Amino acid sequence: MDTNTNYVMDTISHSPSAFIFGACCVFYLVAYPIIKYYQDPKGLRKYPNMTLFSGISDIPFMILAHTGARSRELIKIHKKRPVLRTGPNTLSYTDPRAIKDIYGHGTKCTKDGSYVVGAGSHYHLADVVDKSDHARKRKVLSSAYALKNLEGWEHKVADKTARAIRHFDKCCTAPLASNRAIPAKEDVNLDYRKWMNFFTLDAIADIGLSEKLGFLDRGSDEVMGRKTDGTRYECNLRECLYASNRKQSLLLWSYDYYKVIDKLANLIPFYGRLGKLGAKWDGVPLDLSYRRLERYRAGEKLDDFFQALMEDKNGNPNNLEMGEIVAEVSIMMNAGSVTTAVAMTNIIYQLLKNPEIKKKLVEELDAALDDENEDEDDDASEDPFAAVVSYDRVKHLPYMRACLDESLRLFPPTPHNLGRQTPPEGANILGDYIPGGVSVGMTALAVHWNEEVFPEPHKFIPERWLGEEGKNNQPYFLAFSAGARGCIGRNISYLEQAVVLASVLRRYEFALPHPGWEIERREGMNWLLGDMPVKIWRRQRVTA
Template sequence: MAILSALSADISNAPLAVLITYLVPAALIWYATVVVYRLYFHPLSHIPGPLAARATHLYCFYHNVIRGGKFYLKVEQMHKKYGPVVRITPSEVHLSDPGNYDKINFVGTPYVKDPAFYHRFGNDHSSFSTISNEEHRIKRAALGTFFSQKRVLELEDIVQAKAQKLEDRMRSELDTSGRINLHHGFRAISVDVITDYAFDDCYDFLSQGDFGRPFFNMIRGTGTAIWFFQQFPFVQPIALAAPFWLVKIMSAPIARVMTLNRSCSNHISKVKKAVDAGEEMQPSRRTIFHQLLKPGFIKGYTVPTVEQLTDEAIGLVAAASDTTGNAMTIATYNTVINPEIYKRVNAELKEAFPDANAKLDLTTLEKLPYLNAVIKEGLRLSYGVVGRLPRIVPPSGAGFNGYTIPGGATVGMSSWMMHRNKDIFPEPDKFDPSRWLDPTTSKSMEKYLVFFGKGTRQCVGMPLAYSELRVTLGRIFRHFDNLTTERKSLEDLMYDDYFSPFHAEGKNKFIFSVKT
């Protein structure tokens, strides 16, 4: 019996023994071979960079997931050590020379978005995640009609109403508690505007006591899932196909991605139901998706499916949730802590609008040099997207700063390094609106202000974002001349990169009060 028991045990353990004896060493040999190839035989092996970054994508994963969105800072350190062209992953090169930006990002560029990066956002049908430049052109043509300068002027009343609502909240809370945290308040304006305009179903975060904080925390949480999916792409379709109750148990970030998807899908389905029922809206209130769901919207237009428009909606809401609001936060904070800047922008607005009760119309606000200089500095120091935006080099290859990059490789740049280049923006960490006042100098610097991107893939919502910035900041700086706030350190103002930049937990309060 003892012999039989021993034999039985040997048989049952055989698979484990095989795994240990053969498969594990084979896997190690395979991976070692991959590393040797990447370091010495890969088409990018001649590009300098840290050994770990050249050998494995886990280096990027560690700094973005384990360290919490810090890879962009590590990339900056790489450039200081290795120069303007650095290999930051086995398949990706990063550039720091601002002169290279227009070589990649121009209208008609042959560079396309990197599918390995952009497909991890989970909205492949959106114009944002579309890889083909030709396909993107068609989608952008449809969307662009809703974000043209003309259309934005027609929608000014929506923006004015949201800005008025925030102003009323500020007055109420400053009168009662003497303080207000505007970190989420500024973001609430952008989301309320886009959901009103896109669905005719405003989220109305400006009426909520916390300005919709759970929603913004959800958006932040999706960033972790995006970085995880980029490292382990095979997990993405499995995770997103799993039951929601299971996902909530297994992964909070992935659950947040699914929650956003569900919310946008419900909105699109609601709009489609109204369109199918023949419900007509007033011309002034025809929303983005009411129009996109109608046949013949533009010549040759094919009505997308609910799934496709859900992806587009996700992109619009996510984009509105942080970038413009963050720029408002940075502009307001830096203006308030600098008395001379605050006094000057307030004086300019009072001269333009001597009647405190007059409407601060967008056409006039666009012409105020100092207000717009403040806005540009807010954009510069909030970056839009703080990390790299990877593109695929066309088949012909490309040359950057003496290095040849083969076709099919990935190359990217970041606004973080562009906006902090000392040769273009002296004292780059200083909030200095006066740098934008000389027309010649301003025109030269604007080439390197890439908050909205440039070229073919420039943010389609830029005119609407500028409208929100001018109207909201114009109201605040005209109607409040005695705000104060605590000064933060440069460390407190640093970002965590979850594609959009976020201030670290515990350091993301921007509390304003009034001088007594």
């Protein structure tokens, strides 16, 4: 034997505990999963595996997540296989009829282990699993998210829209020449995606906490965070938030081992950087919560989400723990900004890619709004606040809502499989009995891109949401999930999208860098969009 071999054998002979530990690890991590696969206690081997080893390990799905196209690749694998086993205890569906069984109001399925292992010290409304606790939270928060309250807070949305318009005015260039399809490079000076994110963060902070972040005024997302020891630091909110989003989206999928994998991954520089930024994000809602709580304790009665969180409509305290308050502020700042920013970017992108549809929408807006008098138009030309369109004027416009919904269908801000767990007694899905404790779900893209449900699914066709066809398509619209666990913030999202879209289309024209330009999309827990540089100029409206 060579020297190295002698050393290893000598170490083993003197360290039997190390050898036993190593053997146990190999058995637990390799042999045991294989044995369980062949024992098949839940009868899942009858379903085709996503890959050769998907029935044994969650690693193949984690590898798929690293492509940045998790849902898109999954539905390709799903071709001719409506049910796939994507992990040892996970089934993925594409048949639209499964929506009712998995997500419908009558389902007994609960949120699966991904929400448990991804939660912080306290659950928030989006990740709480227990149905009674969810009902309690929803009762507390439903009044805050009720449409009548949101419309009362429209002035905050209008304020942020005007601040965005003020910046857009500064970026305006001369109109694009009619004989040119490609704008001059120096004229492409507005990153629409970034400014929509500034908008949604400023808006949700004001609506939720009466906090003026000032991102739209400064053109920067620098914000203060707070450590648990009370020390404060400065960070870039978007960078930290999206790093947290991305790291979780890469590693979450092995629920039993996620906590360990998440910590070990920090030893690798790429994940370590994401982890450090994610930790900084955790301190942002903590700092916002402490500052707003100080104002509440000082007796300020502010018309915002936080007030509804602290007291019921009769002024009785809800007596929430600090950890729960921070959790609710965290999901409000996260889900309340990320998804709507994605949606607002996507709709302008789709309209620029489909100019005939954009023309039709602008004509609808003009017909609805051109009864405003000339003085108001003159004021709007100089005053960005006068240029903001009232939600009440556009909320019932059918073609605008159809455009918003079609954009959400084509690229739902949260495309991935929202996992649900079958109850202990099991559940019937598509008439097939699934034992208890199995994770089931479907990516929204599986339905939204199903050509049997939506003909020509990859085309932007708003007309599919009009009239009877539109009513018939609603059960297959998963942009806000479905059932009792559907997104509670959909009303505020539509309000923000409608006000901003109507206001900017009335005031501006846009052009992408060139006709073939495509926006970059990477799938995290939501779509992570690249920059969207555009040329912008003031629209010349023809009045009668």
